[in-house]
Each structure stands twice: as C-alpha cells, then as structure tokens.
Amino acid sequence: MGWMSIFQMNGDIPEPVLGFNCVGGNAASLVLKFLRQGGTMVTYGGMSKKPVTVSTSSFIFKELSLRGFWLQKWLGKDKAEESREMIDRLLALVKDGKLKYxxxxxxxxxxxxxxxxxxxxxxxxxxxxxxx
Known part of the structure; x- marks a missing residue:
C-alpha cells in the first residue's frame, strides 16, 4: 500500500490500474481502495496469513478484478529465457530511473x-x- 498512497497524496499520477499484494488481510483491502475503475490486483503472497477480503462494492461498482500469481510455478514451466528477459528489462528500468524502489x-x-x-x-x- 505504501507506494500507492505516496503517489495518491502527491497527485502526480492517475489512480493505478494495477496493484500488487503480497500481504493479504487489511493490506490487500488498502491496495484495492486506491485502484481505479476496472483495475486489477495481483496477489503473489500472503505474509499476514489472513485472507483477502473484498467488499461487494469493489466488485460491482468499481468493477475490480483479482488475480493470483505463483512465481515458482511460472518459473518451472521452462521459462528460463523469458524470465531472464523480464529481469533484464526491469533492471534497465531501474537503471534509467523509470522504476524506483x-x-x-x-x-x-x-x-x-x-x-x-x-x-x-x-x-x-x-x-x-x-x-x-
């Protein structure tokens, strides 16, 4: 939630269409809160060991989508070259200052x-x- 809320307070960028959740529980609800109409949240972890709870209004009125992603399964599907290309692209974005952490x-x-x-x-x- 932290990076999304910083951008929202600054008002520099529009509401995100994509949010990432690795915690679950209340943290996932906060990610959903900041997504724009029709946005998607991808859950790739559950560090809080709490379920992802979504309000009915998020589904109906904001038309949000939820997806799951399991990295180990994705990497295990003979994706070594594809994952290397993705990592190289992400590192290039960091080097160019377009992706920050x-x-x-x-x-x-x-x-x-x-x-x-x-x-x-x-x-x-x-x-x-x-x-x-």
Whole structure:
C-alpha cells in the first residue's frame, strides 16, 4: 500500500490500474481502495496469513478484478529465457530511473533493528537488506 498512497497524496499520477499484494488481510483491502475503475490486483503472497477480503462494492461498482500469481510455478514451466528477459528489462528500468524502489542497507550488527523495521514495529519503513 505504501507506494500507492505516496503517489495518491502527491497527485502526480492517475489512480493505478494495477496493484500488487503480497500481504493479504487489511493490506490487500488498502491496495484495492486506491485502484481505479476496472483495475486489477495481483496477489503473489500472503505474509499476514489472513485472507483477502473484498467488499461487494469493489466488485460491482468499481468493477475490480483479482488475480493470483505463483512465481515458482511460472518459473518451472521452462521459462528460463523469458524470465531472464523480464529481469533484464526491469533492471534497465531501474537503471534509467523509470522504476524506483525503497530499501535500506543495514549492517549485520543492526540485525535486530532491521528486523523490527521489516515487520513494521517501527512504523512504515523501506525494505531492509542485511549486509554481511
């Protein structure tokens, strides 16, 4: 939800047509809230171990669609070349500044703090990457 809400507050871009959910539960509901009419949410994980709950109005009035994606199954279908091309394309977008992500590099000595940030105990934080 974090990246969507930042864009929405800035008003720089239109409502997204595509949202990604790896948490489930309330986080999935928040992703749906920001999608535009006819948008799609793709769920690829369930870190909260809570079900994805969708309001009836999201289906009827916003005409939203829900999809599931299982990366391991997709990669297992003899997709090595296709997945390599996709990764190269994504990395090129990052290099060109067209795709951005937030992360924080933490030394191994700060493992406990990085873990607290990763699980949300210290508020909304970027992804934590531990340097060994």
């Amino acid at each position: 937030k992360m924080e590099l933490a030394p191994f000595e700060d493992f406990n703090t990085a873990l607290d940030k990763a699980v949300g105990k210290l508020g909304s934080q970027p992804k934590q990457v531990i340097k060994f």
